Amino acid sequence: MEHLSTLDAGFLEAEDSDPHVSLAIGALAVLQGPLDYDALMPVLAERIGAMPRFTQMLRTWPLDLSAPEWVDDHHFDLSHHIRRAALPRPGDDRELFRVVADVMERRLDRHQPLWECWIIEGLPDGQWALLTKIHHCMADGIAATHLLGQLCDDPADTWATNIRAARQCARGLRFPKLTVNPLYWINEAWHTSVAATRAATQAVHGAVGLAGGLLRPAQASSLTGPVTSMRRYATAQVPLDDVTAVCDAFDVTLNDVALAAITDGFRTVLMGRGERPTPNSLRTLVPVSMRSNDAAHKTDNRVSVMLPYLPVEEPDPVERLRLVHRRLTKAKGSGQRQAGNVFVSAANALPFALTAWTVRMLTRLPQRGVVTLATNVPGPRQRLRIMGRDVVRLMPIPPIALQLRTGVAILSYADQLTFGIIADYDATPDVDDLARGIERAVSRLLAASRVSRRCTDGSILSVVPL
Template identity: 65%
Template sequence: MEQLNTLDAGFLHAEDSDRHVSLAIGAVAVLAGPMPSFDSLVSTINGRVLAVPRFCQVLHTQPLDLGAPHWVDDADLDISHHIRLAALPRPGDDAALSRWVAEVMERRLDRDRPLWECWVVDGLAHNRWAILMKVHHCIADGIAATHMLSRICDDGAGDTFATDIRAAHESMRVLRLPALTLNPIEWIAGAWRTSVGVTTAAAQALQGVTQIAGGLLRPAAASSLTGPLTSMRRYASVEVSMEHVTNICNGFGVTINDVALAAITDSYRTMLLRRGERPQPDSLRTLVPVSVRSADASDETDNRVSIMLPCLPVEKADPVAQLQAVHKRLARAKVSGQRQAGSIFVSAAKAIPFALTAWTVRTLTRLPQRGVVTLATNVPGPRKRLRVMGREVVRLLPIPPLALKLRTGIAIMSYADHLAFGVIGDYDAAPDVDELASGIERAVERLTSVSAGHWRSTPVGTLSLVQGG
């Protein structure tokens, strides 16, 4: 019997705490036509997706949360409940697709069935069609979900940008007692090295816990970016050239993640000014998930993330100053212990009775949090273009969830030669998500223009292009 771990179950508790929230994540693949027949698509998708055990299982919960929810095979699985057909009204442009995506994502998945849906969408302009995959966050984080959803493609995801993230090159550090030896000097030396390692790791994690707790408890500057949510959503997306992003990285010695967050910073600054609000240094404390998934765990269906809580520098008007500030703040956060603190918290929670952790998470997520303002999550996608039944996936667009009184959220996904941004917002509180998306594109264009001159005048050494922490 496979049980949900504390982090996975936390997404269910967070969803339960607000009836206006749907904690599903998703992605839209836009394909070049013509679209195959729906029956042939159902047959193909059915055969490929159901190879993932989670897509054939339902959650069983324990009365009064006396035990963690666990997965059981669905004996009554009906694929027609999960693979569905839709058609966009004319002209089938990007705006129509975005409106339809928002409507699909705002609806909660039925917990009486396996927690996923696959929508085949006809009627896109330029002889295109699309597939939307929607999975509950309790099943997987972004990297795991991308790996799962790639199964519908002809050759899977193949090589992905996930191999670039830090966790893929780090083995989980396990503290071991020194080996027994007859030489007392060697044993004492080994014990000393172990104790120093434990002390250093504990001190770093404690520092990270302090910073995360401070970020959650310290209210951000008051703005229209946080507050109650409705059940309706808006969605927008934009793509930028990976070549341009890489040129910016080379020009300023920063990472892809730095560039993405700097572009997001500039667009949020413009949004606040457009709304008549003055950007403050603490106006945009951002929840940035950081993968702790090792390379050999890419096919594990669970959540393996920690968090960082940097304040993005919306108070700065100059795009280069924004980029440099983002780079410095993320570098500090990475070495501060925030990443380790999140992992240690999840591990420690496993030792606490599940009923207590469930009650605690539900209580905390019902409180009006004012420390975090938005979400920015970077999901590494496939390096090469994908195909489904021989049709090329020309665009791959990520869809983040909304919760915890955050009125907007942004997911970033690398795919082949593009970096895509998917922006979701509350329908009433964030009517300008289109401007937020287009502002990201303009910010990258500005940085590209500036970096061209900077690259010619500044010598740059070995650069890191690592994503996602």
């Protein structure tokens, strides 16, 4: 039996704090047709049966005397989890996304293994969709991507083992040499103590930054407030080559470009609502993976957070990108990631009842510091196939909670970068404006990157690093 970590269990507590939220994450795959349902079911049954977590359920303890634990469901019935739906005509994205929103807004049954898989028919050209939904207490975005890969014909090859956090964890390991030289051991002890002191100082600064971000209210706007039980879903999709061209031209990361595009999209939404964006309008929860290479296939949550203000007030797209780059660079060096990781590690060492009651109390307090969520998950580099059918599109689905009325998940898949947007139904009727604003932002940055590389005589300009 395996117990949930404090972070894993925290998603259950956060869900319990508001009857209108469901803390499940999902992925929507659109596949080539035709669909052979009778042949698909035994294939899914075999592949799901090979993943232990999909046949396990939660067992909780009275008064939180111990953390919830995963136990085998001896009465597991696949028919409780595989559902079938058909779209009304014309079966376009509008109808598909309405079904996705309907599925994601409902909570999973905690008396069953915490996942569902919906087979959706009725798409144009004989295509069909596979909607996978799992509770966030089971896995973070990277772990969920690996689970999705196990449903495919070949194990999904992802970028997850190449993310910066995994490389940094690997670089951070130093193994002393086998030697009897006392000077070597003294030198190693000195470097270790200096590194520990530096890490502790950075974590303290990061903890102060996280606390300030959570306690300092953001500018009041329509982006925050109570959520209802209904959701809207939309996506934005841009060529990955376009994003890479912007990265190369302005010496920034893919995450910088993605967050700059999201910022532009929120600026479009706010101005469309007649609201003036300000420097403190868009403090954003940015999850950061703390998953090392050797934990790439572990089914759990291994994330920390950063809380940068995204420059929604800046009208110029290039300057906005530069500001995003600077702020993320500052946030990465501020110790916020380290502080979050230390906090979770320390919480795991405390009695579970204490941490559970504390998280339960904190998640019930009104939250006014953070406005939205933006999470980036590296997806499969190769096109996936299920029963020989190509996965044409792959779209992520984040959750929303704690008075965040919108959440954006970013997923790279083959040659596309997709933004999946979940939003409160009543508070965000303009969710499509946000999606289109993200796409326009990348187009504008691509045009600016081409101009920055070209002189009037056609020669190449050198771009000054940010």
